[in-house]
Amino acid sequence: LKDIEKGDSVDINVDGDTDVTFEGKVEEIGYATKSVFSSLPESNTGNFTKVTQKVSVKISIMNPSAKVLPGMNAKVKISL
Numbered sequence: 263l264k265d266i267e268k269g270d271s272v273d274i275n276v277d278g279d280t281d282v283t284f285e286g287k288v289e290e291i292g293y294a295t296k297s298v299f300s301s302l303p304e305s306n307t308g309n310f311t312k313v314t315q316k317v318s319v320k321i322s323i324m325n326p327s328a329k330v331l332p333g334m335n336a337k338v339k340i341s342l
Contacts (some may be wrong), residue, residue, distance in 0.1 A: 273341070
């Protein structure tokens with residue numbers, strides 16, 4: 263995550279149009295993990311539990327087809 267910067271190139275494969283690889287770029291990188299904004303924090307029992315942390319990254323798609331719709335799943339590869 264430390265190597266990702268705003269403006270980095272992105273290759274995007276969207277479930278709705280699997281035969282095409284779209285070009286895109288990183289528009290914004292979140293400053294905190296999603297757990298920071300949890301309304302009910304987890305209790306600390308003293309036991310270590312590995313937790314997956316998510317950081318939001320906004321990506322724009324250049325020239326999407328009409329088959330690409332909001333809410334579709336995508337596989338994204340950021341070029342570093």
